């Protein structure tokens with residue numbers, strides 16, 4: 001697998017804990033939301049950095065109480081057509097103010113690179129042979145019609161911006 | 170009309186480069202058909218029964234004469250010399266070669282057209298009133314808002330992989346010619362007591378196997394808040410719409426399950442949080458877009474013209490055409506001309522390259538180089554001086570475009586059906602032709618009066634059969650094509666759902682059945698009563714008796 005990094009964030013290298021597996025002291029680990037919700041203070045004290053692996057089924061509100069314990073979130077797409085992952089990332093940024101890494105995992109397509117990036121994903125795990133296609137897709141479009149929750153402004157705003165650099169496309 | 174600036178050009182050019190690359194990878198075998206499918210669908214390229222089909226967007230049904238000429242050129246060079254105008258105000262080419270499609274998209278881009286989001290589970294081409302900006306009964310021109318929606322929905326980062334396709338329609342007129350209540354979102358422009366312009370917003374309308382009429386969730390949305398409100402509606406849908414069953418994935422199912430009040434509550438709650446984010450465009454941008462749609466400078470002319478009247482008095486077909494195919498313009502002395510793409514015995518919505526070129530030439534000469542496509546699959550020349558009507562009709566008639574049947578029984582909506590469509594249960598086109606041949610007497614069909622027949626070749630309802638005064642639905646009955654008849658639907662401001670009358674008929678029986686339904690109406694109607702009025706007054710029973718002999 002290759003990791004595509006859209007934002008230049010310092011990408012995490014974590015292991016996903018098996019069901020009964022206990023983290024080693026200071027380890028960088030990821031676990032499911034239900035497990036994290038059930039864990040004790042000792043667990044949180046033991047881990048170095050903690051992330052959640054969430055499915056696209058997850059309601060963002062369920063993540064709210066856990067967020068101060070999380071350094072990263074991996075959103076698992078069961079299929080590339082499951083667009084809930086995009087809204088979930090938007091919610092994490094927009095409504096929960098999450099600043100940590102958001103990673104896409106699962107069968108997303110190169111042609112979704114821009115959607116991922118613009119919905120608030122930092123990174124995506126892709127098959128090695130798709131790396132090039134992903135990078136090409138991520139670089140193809142320079143500007144978009146929508147403002148996004150990363151702070152990029154829409155073409156509609158750029159058209160009337162006094163900042164000339166925005167107008168050059 | 171809207172004109173692209175460098176941003177719009179760059180967007181389409183990048184997309185076309187991407188698509189060319191995808192097609193090359195497919196042709197070289199680097200992409201399998203399974204992988205290619207979602208990519209081509211995002212550019213309007215379908216694989217039909219016999220060939221690829223390319224659907225190009227005609228945003229809100231507005232075309233320039235130059236764009237129409239380009240469509241003619243594409244039809245001639247890359248297809249079999251014709252194109253098909255659709256109920257989504259788009260155009261389809263039925264026979265392109267896969268290897269040609271990137272060139273076709275480049276040809277379209279040169280005239281500021283594209284095929285973006287004409288298929289796939291995304292926000293589709295926004296449709297509107299074909300007389301927008303040219304009709305007397307309008308609060309405001311809906312096209313600037315449709316263009317705002319076009320831009321906002323193009324490659325939306327969050328809403329390009331929705332549970333299902335998503336259709337928005339908007340109208341500015343009191344008569345609903347855009348069937349807004351049958352759309353996922355329907356927008357009706359209105360003025361509030363303070364004279365401000367805004368929208369009545371409805372959600373959850375749709376056809377398909379579960380026909381539902383949309384429910385109003387907001388009486389008045391200020392125009393400046395349009396996009397943020399759309400975002401709130403779409404977010405609620407994207408998060409909560411069903412994804413386990415594609416037949417239950419449209420927003421109508423979610424709205425029914427949640428209740429319209431709850432849908433409204435969640436939308437409003439989300440909108441409250443985002444309405445100050447930079448989603449809606451700055452005022453200058455709204456003004457920039459509106460300026461493209463400024464009314465053309467038309468000098469007021471005489472409402473009637475002696476030579477036109479004289480010709481009409483001598484020519485029954487022209488007189489009929491004046492009656493049926495022209496509609497009142499907001500400026501005295503002008504009309505909007507509807508060119509029927511339903512010649513008797515012909516294929517609804519098809520136009521040859523030569524016909525497209527003629528329409529383009531007429532548009533240059535008489536309608537400010539503007540053309541519209543209606544969801545009823547006709548072409549419109551807006552802003553036409555009354556004094557030129559006789560000349561225009563003569564030119565149209567010579568090219569097989571002079572049929573005077575707009576709004577009448579033979580002005581049918583007919584989906585492509587089994588002749589093209591891989592999903593079809595039954596043929597639609599030949600049935601449409603047979604009905605049209607049966608009712609090809611202009612005197613008779615004018616006596617029958619306004620009557621809309623809408624036909625679909627399967628339950629997906631692309632032919633809007635639920636909304637037909639008479640709807641026809643092709644079904645498969647033990648391997649045979651069978652046609653059910655529905656009565657009482659309407660796609661207008663009095664939207665209603667048609668009811669299935671009884672068992673289906675074979676391809677000959679259905680034509681006779683339509684004739685019997687018409688006969689019952691003619692026998693039962695009261696003075697001045699149209700078909701739908703009679704049906705609503707007397708109900709289904711007399712029609713059932715005529716068709717099935719049940720008592």
Ligand code: SF4
Pocket residue numbers: 584585586587590591592593594625626627628629630631632
């Ligand atoms: S209604 Fe059915 S047959 Fe007709 S075009 Fe749609 S999917 Fe095809």
